[in-house]
Amino acid sequence: MIRKAVDNPAVDSICHIPTGARRRSVPKGWARWVLSAPLLLFLTVFAVLPVFYGLWISLTDQSVLRSDINFIGLANYAAVLTDKAFWSALWFTVWYTVVTTALVLVTGFVLAVLANRRFPGKRGLFTFLLLPIMIAPALMGLMFRLALNGDTGLIPGLLRHFGLDVSLFDPHAVTTLLVVLEVLQWTPFTFLIIYSGLQALPAELFEAASIDGATKLQAIRYITLPLMGPTLFAAGFLRAVDALRTFDVIYVLTGGGPGTITTSLSIYVYKMAFISGSFGVAQAAAVLILLIMIPLAPIIIGRVVAQPWSKK
Amino acid sequence: MLAGASSALGATTVNMVLWPGPEGDAMQKVVDAWNKEQGAEQGVRVKMILLSRDNTFSRETTEIGAKSSNIDIYFVASYNLNFYQAGLEPIGTIGVDESNYFKSAIDSLKIGGKLYALPLDVSNHFLYYRKDLIARLLSDDAWKSKYRDITKTVLGAARDPKDPSEWDADDYLATAAFFSKSANPDSPTQYGTALQLKTLVFNITHWDDLLWGLGGNWLGPDGKANLTSSAAKKAMNIYSTIYKNKWTSPDSAQAEFSETNSALESGNAAFALQWSAAYAELTSPELAPRIADKIAVAPIPGNPHSTHVHALAIALNKYAKNKDAAEMWMKYLATPQGMDAYAKAGGIPSMPKVLSDNVHLNAAFAPIIDDVGKYGYSPPLFSGTFDAMTQMIEALNPGWVGITPIDDALADANQKLQAQLDKMK
Numbered sequence: 001m002i003r004k005a006v007d008n009p010a011v012d013s014i015c016h017i018p019t020g021a022r023r024r025s026v027p028k029g030w031a032r033w034v035l036s037a038p039l040l041l042f043l044t045v046f047a048v049l050p051v052f053y054g055l056w057i058s059l060t061d062q063s064v065l066r067s068d069i070n071f072i073g074l075a076n077y078a079a080v081l082t083d084k085a086f087w088s089a090l091w092f093t094v095w096y097t098v099v100t101t102a103l104v105l106v107t108g109f110v111l112a113v114l115a116n117r118r119f120p121g122k123r124g125l126f127t128f129l130l131l132p133i134m135i136a137p138a139l140m141g142l143m144f145r146l147a148l149n150g151d152t153g154l155i156p157g158l159l160r161h162f163g164l165d166v167s168l169f170d171p172h173a174v175t176t177l178l179v180v181l182e183v184l185q186w187t188p189f190t191f192l193i194i195y196s197g198l199q200a201l202p203a204e205l206f207e208a209a210s211i212d213g214a215t216k217l218q219a220i221r222y223i224t225l226p227l228m229g230p231t232l233f234a235a236g237f238l239r240a241v242d243a244l245r246t247f248d249v250i251y252v253l254t255g256g257g258p259g260t261i262t263t264s265l266s267i268y269v270y271k272m273a274f275i276s277g278s279f280g281v282a283q284a285a286a287v288l289i290l291l292i293m294i295p296l297a298p299i300i301i302g303r304v305v306a307q308p309w310s311k312k
Numbered sequence: 313m314l315a316g317a318s319s320a321l322g323a324t325t326v327n328m329v330l331w332p333g334p335e336g337d338a339m340q341k342v343v344d345a346w347n348k349e350q351g352a353e354q355g356v357r358v359k360m361i362l363l364s365r366d367n368t369f370s371r372e373t374t375e376i377g378a379k380s381s382n383i384d385i386y387f388v389a390s391y392n393l394n395f396y397q398a399g400l401e402p403i404g405t406i407g408v409d410e411s412n413y414f415k416s417a418i419d420s421l422k423i424g425g426k427l428y429a430l431p432l433d434v435s436n437h438f439l440y441y442r443k444d445l446i447a448r449l450l451s452d453d454a455w456k457s458k459y460r461d462i463t464k465t466v467l468g469a470a471r472d473p474k475d476p477s478e479w480d481a482d483d484y485l486a487t488a489a490f491f492s493k494s495a496n497p498d499s500p501t502q503y504g505t506a507l508q509l510k511t512l513v514f515n516i517t518h519w520d521d522l523l524w525g526l527g528g529n530w531l532g533p534d535g536k537a538n539l540t541s542s543a544a545k546k547a548m549n550i551y552s553t554i555y556k557n558k559w560t561s562p563d564s565a566q567a568e569f570s571e572t573n574s575a576l577e578s579g580n581a582a583f584a585l586q587w588s589a590a591y592a593e594l595t596s597p598e599l600a601p602r603i604a605d606k607i608a609v610a611p612i613p614g615n616p617h618s619t620h621v622h623a624l625a626i627a628l629n630k631y632a633k634n635k636d637a638a639e640m641w642m643k644y645l646a647t648p649q650g651m652d653a654y655a656k657a658g659g660i661p662s663m664p665k666v667l668s669d670n671v672h673l674n675a676a677f678a679p680i681i682d683d684v685g686k687y688g689y690s691p692p693l694f695s696g697t698f699d700a701m702t703q704m705i706e707a708l709n710p711g712w713v714g715i716t717p718i719d720d721a722l723a724d725a726n727q728k729l730q731a732q733l734d735k736m737k
Binding site for chain 1: 709
């Protein structure tokens, strides 16, 4: 967007930027490297080197159980790929990501559309709606562990008051419970992004549609949704990335169980590193997760980043 | 930041990790007193590093894996001492008088005959039960008759109720049914017991008590995994029967220490296997007003009674910068005086004499001395013990809560335990 604006002669004339000055402002040769050096150094130290160090560890038998480190080739990768628990964690994580991302997008969109009008108490409602994202996920897990306690918890007590004796921690209900908590915590996030997007839509389009006799649902279907596509994609992308890394709430509430049915990839890697003490295997699992995700990156970047530039 | 540093007065600072909670609170008081008096004279200042209870061992794993010298004294436990051995120094030079300690505690901290850690707290299990309910069961003819009917259904033969100190695994199972509304609509409690079934490594220890009490063990006489034994099947069957029949809350699938306390405190459960550390809370009129005066403890049901015992301990970092200073502090903690101060501050030292001298401070000390000494056992200890416990509970838990057939769960646990044992070869 910035480049487009600067390249526009009309903008230049409004801003009184002389062409020569604009040319001189672009660093050339060694100057661009000097100016980029802090960022490059930061990326090298905190991103590139750790990745290469991680790759090296994944090819070794480094473990808390031994003081020496030996190169063992791809043995750790073979160990992870033949571990049923890894595939189970991968399946659960993908399922959890898809389901929770879809749900937070739908609920966030519905709430944003409902809130996109004037009504009394709107400020208070917004404050209330945004509260869950201000709570740390681990704390959220702890709060619900207490609130859902069958003996002393508020929620089972209320349900019993209305004649519903439901076990929310039942092994067959626990994955649903985790999804509900994720939706509860992160719907405000998608709501906020989508609401901001709705505010930016031109009101004239909706007025014209209304004059043409379009119903509210038709306006949403044919105007709001197409125009909100990029916003929805960005919100979904951010939530999906976060859901893929989910650790805290699940670890606090279920520890990855019963058995391993709610073990996410993050919990799998954590257990490998800190309970088994097998840093090499844990690192190989982390690299494999990265490799699985990499093919998705161009598609996502293409949608989220490249789209505005392609309009040049 | 964590690295040992000399203060302006020239004292050496020893960095020691402990975990927060009763142990950390108690040790902080001992540390403060040491820093003010003896430590100041000897030029050794101790700095406590309290990490979160869940992540203490994760952080230590990272430190030890990196051969770091940030920490001088690590916090360890019997079940993970072997896991950390590569980063620890034996503490033979401290001159610990082993006769002061529970034998099971001191033995659990030795590797190859060498002592690697200094015991602090001893941890074991009790059967916590409602003495008012059991007293009525033992005296009321109508209840006795109903109990016999229920035992006939549950066990296949009628039994009379017994005092909890005489229970075996069958009494435990039958009484769980008797005090559950699903089996006995007239029960004064919703559930007979409260199992701790969450996929949490420590929760396997309660099931182990039943296994040991039925004559079982993780390992057979040949040293190989033995979780498909008849004792293991019976222990498994007891857990799954209790869960399936709602003799424990369905929510106990995700229950651990605090949920079990809640079940007893709310009056929803009649008895439960629980850690000795729960005694203070369950008998406190402020924290457990409904049941504080009604709770009693008995040995874990079994024949023989068997309670898991582990010691929480401190160990010297092999790569510590301040070994001499750290040893001076550990030497003090190895004395009865040091542990007496710890007991008075709220700890549960592994020294029977110190516990008996302080029974007036904590009534749990008396049964701890009795049960740990008579019925205590330590699970097989090897470098993969902690990992094996984690993998076993992941395998057994689906069997306990009815997701997997119990034979499949046991076979899976057995295979995982054997794989861990094979790694040690």
